[in-house]
Amino acid sequence: MPCYLCIMNPLLPIESLREEICQTLAKGHQLILKAPPGSGKSTMVPQFIFDSVISAPSQIWILQPRRMATRMLARYVASLRGRPLGQEVGYLVRNERQAGSSTRILFVTEGVLMRRLLSGDHLLEVGAVVFDEFHERHAETDITLALALQLQQTFRPDLKIIVMSATLNTQVLTGFMPGAVVLEIKGRLFPVNIRYVPGRRDEQVWEAAALQIEAFRQLLQNGTALVFMPGAFEIRKTIEAISRRSSLAAFDVCPLYGSLSGDEQEAAVRAGKPKIIVSTNVAETSITIPGVTLVVDSGMVRVSRFDPRREIDTLHTEFISRSSSDQRAGRAGRTADGTCIRLWSEFHHQQLAETDTPGIYLVDMAGVLLGLINNPDTDLETFNWIEAPKKDAVAAGFSLLQRLKALSPDLKITETGRKMAQFPLHPRYARLFVEAEKEHCAHFGAIAAVLAESDALLIASGDQVIRQERLYHGGTSDSDLIAGVNLLIYVANNRFDLNLCRQAGINPNQARQLMESASQLLKLSGSRITLPDQSPSVEETEILRKCIFLAFADRVAVRPDYAAGSFRLSGGRVGRLSPDSLVQQARIVVVTDLEETKQRGGTVLTLRKVTIVDESWIIKLSEEGFMRHESVSYDKKSGRVIRKTEFVLNDMIFNRQITEDVGAEEIASVLAGAVLSGEIQFSQWDDRVEAFINRVNFAAANAPQYGLPVIDADARRFILEQILYGCRSLKEVGRADPWHALRGWLSVLQLSAVDVVAPETIDLPHRHRPVRLRYDVNGNVVLSETIQAFYDCPTPITVAEGRVEVMYELLSPARRPVQLTRNLEQFWKGSYLEIRKELKGRYPKHEWR
Incomplete structure (x- = not known):
């Protein structure tokens, strides 16, 4: 059957390549076609192939990135060919089919074909597959093209594959399809005047858009305005802003986005009197909107990005790429001269990315990996990715599939995994x-x-x-x-x-x-x-x-207490329940949908579709990642030792129990640790205790024949535990006597040996009382007294049965150190002379020899 639209409108740019397209596909099996918006490629190329290339009963499948475009294109092409939808021309989207045994031109969504190919289907009824709007680079688009080319190279060398778009990166594709013929159309039916009109800083984007529509309303006398906004919220605000302007009251204003019903979508794009359509990027490609003469572009798009490290989707409102802005501008200029108002500056336009980020870098890879592993014709290790996904995304995908028991530890698909696939x-x-x-x-x-x-x-x-x-x-x-x-x-x-x-x-x-x-x-x-x-x-x-x-066991969230509004999740994240949630009184939930959005002042993590988790069965159901941690510690607030039991799932505490049910030995150990760390001040463990320990250690080091045990860090802790055994509170610690346990560390003979080897005091000629010796942790023994006390003092003064001479710390009459020496005789002959001269003037009443 002839192509009716070409008969009605032979000026469509695509018509100039009709013969070359048909000849290329008659001789070969791969074609890359680049043609500007409005050239007729989406509606005409499938008909060219049907009329001149593919013979009955083979079908042409045309892949579209969105359900809306799939339905609308099928209806439009069916009307062009003068046949009811579902006969010669049909469509197939998930859970919806308008096609029959006589259907030859079938518009399908990417997911439909991807699942067919992943199941091992060789598409024997299909003669050609057309990948339309390939520039959008959804993950499904890349995977499906790679699978189709794999099929063409193995079981179906006769399969024809056509890739087309207005803004193709032909370098990427020709590297992947080296045998493909590349055809390109330049120019469009009617010129589009591009204007850059950035809004004021304090002006909301919907107000700026409404202002521009009002300013250019004369273009709507015989045409339609198409406004691009990032999401349904902005669409609603734009419609409200337009409705407040009396000069635009005569125009119907229609929203257009993916979740509207088919009838509502059809009403928005149906030909008729001029109107204003406010749309997301669903109207950017493929669908035909008659009579658009004015495009107002916010330059924004809502993008969902999967974060493989945190395994959540983050929703961002971002600037579009230059290729997307060209696609949007191309909606005008199809039936008459058009105008495109860009709500940003020309300088900013040059800073935009050239193309969109390929979807393979934005999505959770778990589903793709499971499908490829389950596919009998695909070897994941040798799979020919158009652009390979990031390693951390692949690792996160494998990790999730293992947690879901779809893959074994060695990454083999399980029976559960095959059912899931x-x-x-x-x-x-x-x-x-x-x-x-x-x-x-x-x-x-x-x-x-x-x-x-x-x-x-x-x-x-x-x-x-x-x-x-x-x-x-x-x-x-x-x-x-x-x-x-x-x-x-x-x-x-x-x-x-x-x-x-x-x-x-x-x-x-x-x-x-x-x-x-x-x-x-x-x-x-x-x-x-x-x-x-x-x-x-x-x-x-x-x-x-x-x-x-x-x-969703890895998405357990815990609210510390019912009064708190926030929930804690694994990885230290904190989120809040969606206001629409009916589960407002829960303490532990599992989260089906985690969404992170950027807002002024930072990011917000929202918990959607939550389900209460019972503590009584969470341990039994969690097959991995669950641990029970018990610890005994000193609690400063109560001044007592407590036992803390924590139940941990995926590095997050979902339950904590605190009791004082702790044995005496554990209490003593914890209290000893707290004393040693300085957390508890044990006043009875004073300088005298430290001096005794230093004397014991000095004697052990310098008189090994006595077999004295060293009081090292472990012994010190053990002695402390003995001292504190039976104590349960800080008050009882304060009353504990350390000397019984300290002296008990040594036998009676060993205590006597310490007194001999490391005497506590020593007599000096000019002192009526013994002078205390100071033993430090480094093994030094210091005798500290005033200079006058050392007059007539016999030297050397020794300890350790004469083996170690003490160090002499000479003090002023005010008992301030003035000299530290190991040789007292040398001191008298040397520095003493200068010290005496200085101190004698300050302390004239004291003896100075």
Whole structure:
């Protein structure tokens, strides 16, 4: 059948390459096509191949990065060919199919084809695969292209592979597809005037966008305005800002983003009177929006990045790349001259990245790795990545798969892993479902698994009436996920009644899709069970909670006390419950969805879809990462010794028990350690005690014949423990007498030997009382007295039975040190003369010889 659009509009730029495209594919099997936005490549190239290259019954599969584009392109191409959707032209997205036995042109999402290839399917019914909008570089895009090329090189050399986009990096692709022919179209149907109009610093982006639409409203007399915003919040604010401007009151304003229903999306892009469409980047490529003459671009996009070190998704609002800005500008200028207003400066534009970051660097690799390992035709070690993922992301993926028991310690796929790989779910959600199957709760597990993966069921609302509705029909405040299961069953039983959904703040279209997805999961599992029409029982609810825990055991979060708003997670992280959570009174939860967002003043970690974890079974269910730490320590606050028992999961304390149930020996050991560290001041352990220990150690070192035991660090601690045995508090420590244990360290004979070898005092001629000797820790013995006390003193003065001469510390009459010497005779003949001259003047009443 001829290509009707080319007959109607032969000026489409792609028409100039029609013959060359067909000839290239007739002779070869690989084509790289670069063509600007609006050239007609997404709608026309599949028809070229169908009309002139591929013969019946082979199909052409066209991959699209988004479900919305997949549906809309299929409808549009079917209308161009004058056939009902689902016959010659159809589409296939997850859990939704509009195609039949006569379908030859099939638009599909990347995930659909990736799963077919990972299952080992050789696509025998497919003659050509078209990778559209390849510049977006989703992880699924890269993996699917690599698998398709692998299939072409092995089992399907006849398979034709076409890669196309407006902003392709052809160098990367030609290196990966060296046999491909590269074709390029330059120019577009109509020129687009680019203007750079940065907003004021204090101006919100939605206000700046509304201002520019108002300023250029004359362009909307015969055209449509398309505004790009990063997310649904900014879209809502932009619509409100537009609505406040009376000059724009005549225009319909339509939102456009992924979680809207198909009908709402169709209404936004349907041809008709001029309108203002406010969209996320879903309108950046592929979908056809008739009559766009004005594009207002915020230059922002919401990007989810997986952090492999912390294993969480971080959501950032970032500047787009230059290639994305070109794509957005290209939405105008398709049917007439267009204008694109960029809400940033031309200087800033030059600082933007040239292209988007490949998705393989942004995603959790666990699902990709499990699929590749399970694929019978793929060897992971030799897999030909378009761009290899980062090593830490691969390591994090393997680690998660091992924790989920999908891989063995030597990275071999397990039976559990093979079951998980059957389902189009992230491995965490697949493990949840597989575990629920084992426990005969597959019908509830299927709903929980698809709900865990979705963010769009509940409409954000602070309305307390809506909250009460969710609590009532959710049936539990123990688990957000199980409450969501109950809500889905409730609205499904009421045929997704719009009023009921509105009362509970539920997106009815999303609810219907989720129940369809859960039904598909049950079919994939081979189960004959149908979806439930009533909520799970108490026993089934507990089973589901345990299944959720098994899938997210590394995401246990603990609130230190019920009054605290924050939860602690492993790795020292701190997060807060989402305000929409129904689980507000929990102390220990497992978190299904961790989201980190950048805000002014730092980052915020939000805990979503949490489930209470019972302490009674957390130890039993946790197959790894669980430890019990017991310690006995001195508590300064109470002045007593306590026993602390900590239960640790994934480096995080989830329970702590403190008692005074400690034995006397343990108490003595802890108190001794606290005294030695200085934590406890033991007043009875004074200078006299230290002097005695130094005398014992000196005698042991200088008179080994007596066999005296040294009081080293270990002995010191042992003696302290003996002293403190029986004490339980700081008050009792203060009353403990150290001398019984100290002297008990030595026998009576050894004590006598110490007195002989290391006498405590010595007599001097001019002192009526014995003078104390000072023994230091280095083995020195010091005799410290005034200069006058040493007159007529016989030398040398020795200890250790004459083997060690003491050191002489000579003091002034005020008992301040003036000289330290080992040779008293030399002192008298030398420095004494100068010292005497100085001190005699200060102390004239004292004797000076």
